[in-house]
Amino acid sequence: MRILLVKMSSMGDIFHTFPAISDIKQHYPDAEIDWVVEDSFSEIVDWHPGVRKVIPIHLRRWVKARNKKNWQEFKDWRKALRSTAYDYIIDVQGLLKSAIVAKCAKGNGVDGYAKTSAREPITHWFYKHHHIVDKDQHAVERTRQLVGKTLGYIPTPKLNFGINQNFVQVVKNPRKLIFIIGTSWVTKLWATREWQALTTIALNAGFSVEIIWGSAEEQAIADQIIEFCPQATRPEQRLSITTIAEKLVEAAGVIGLDTGFSHLAGALETPTIALYGATSPVKVGLIGEHTQNLQLVDTLECMPCHKRHCKWLPENSTDTPACMSGIKAEAVWQALQQKLSAQIFSTPSHNDSTQN
Template identity: 65%
Template sequence: MKILLIKMSSMGDIFHTFPAITDLKEKYPEVVIDWVVEEGFAEIAAWHPAIRRVIPIDLRRWMKQKNWSSWSAFRQWRKALKSEHYDCVIDAQGLLKSALVTRFASADTLHGYDKKSARESISSRFYSHTHAVSKEQHAVERTRQLFASIFSYTPPPALNFGINQNFARVQKDSRKLVFIIGTSWTTKLWSTAHWQTLAKIAVEQGYNLEIIWGSESERIIADQIMAVCPTANRPQQRLSITTIAEKLVEAAGVIGLDTGFSHLAGALETPTIALYGPTSPIKVGLIGAHTCNLQMENPLDCIPCHKRSCRLLPEHSSETPPCMTGILAVQVWNNLQQKLPDASGTDPSPRLS
């Protein structure tokens, strides 16, 4: 059976799809799976060994530019997609745009979430078969349940992202920690002062730190952390996703924000603490016993607001919102210690008070 999977973005959503693919391949080893994904995430989708072919789509650029060049590129992409026939197309995204993409494929059946289950209910009108999956579940489990409903099986209890074998050559460094300091929303950022305090604690406990950055503003924050912790380091240039993944596998532990790379660390089974303020980790947070979705100990009434600006701060403020400043470095460190056993199975560093 040949299957076309539609899950185009975002980075975290790509990782959330891996366990469902693993389940399906274990149940039906003969299936062939191709995956339509945004061009920027094609590198990631190809990591899963069950994926035969990644089909990049540049939908964001085409929709933004809306010129003849984009229209021509889209027509060529659509023609190439239709050149292969599939037994089944699965829209695991549940949006209008992803549902439209299912119609561009040549296939016997089109599957997706039903009206009450889809993120955008109108998407359900585009499928030949719809499936009821509770919205109250974590995104990982929703996708697993969608696949299980389509192919009539029960997902196994164990969660398997299925990508660790890509990085088997990377050796673990039990004294290395990675900080992921960047994210797409200003309101999701942790204060530089908190990062500096956490860095000092880690260095005092004998850890080596590497700070991952992806923009000029993040590079400046990394340098400010290094100014108080000279033994910490950062890459000189922006890294590829694969190179970052290797660093996350190598690390004993990772501290990050609500961002795709924190989800990647969790998918790679590295002990990971992800800090949450304006967004909720309940349905889209990190998953697995080796992870922790951390919020301030006494949450504000406005959490989660899911806003890119904080009503408690002046308009257009770039300050860290109270829901993030309320997460203390000592709190982060102590939670990390619970996930970070040493080779003997005991905590490598004392908890702080």
């Protein structure tokens, strides 16, 4: 059985798809699974042993610069894709762009979400087979159910992200914490003073703290934290995704924001706390007993706004919005301690599907 999955981005969405891959291999061990993904995420997809072939696509670049050269690249890519015939082609992303890409493949039509289940209802016109999946579920479960309905099985309750075996050589450090301070939106950032307070608490409790950064702005925040807490450290250079994954596996626990690396920590089964304010964790937050999505206890009326800029702050402000600044370091530390304690008294197992 040859299966093609189409989910091109983002990083968090890639990790959300891994349990569905594990499900397929559990029910059909001989299935050959190929995956179309944006080139920048090819490295991640290749971590799952159930994926036979990663098919990189440069859709973002092609769309951004619609010239003759990129059009020819796309046609060559489509020709190469159609050199393989698939028994099942599944658009697990459910967007217009992914539906169009799925239609480029050779096979017996495309499977996807029904009109009432899709994120972009127009996509159902591109599918030969439509499947009703509850839109109110977490993205991980929606993907698992879509694939299960396509291939004729019911997913088991337990989750298996299936990527830990790539990092068995990494030795766990029970006294090391990783802080992921960066994210794509200003409204998702946590106040630097709270990071400083949290780092102080962690260091005083006997933990070491390493701060992961990925841009000049994030490096500057990391330096402010380290200036306040000189015992904390950060990498000198920007790290590869694989190197960051190794650090997340090594760590006893992780504190992060609404970003792909927090999802990676959760997928690697490291106790992880992710902070949410402007965005909602209900459908796309971290999942599993070893994770917690932390928000203000007394939510604001404007939460979640899903906006890149807070309407209560001046235009172009880089200040932390109230939905994030209201989360205090002490509460984050208590949440992490609960997860670390639970990890100590639990035996190693796959994640289950309970969202915290």
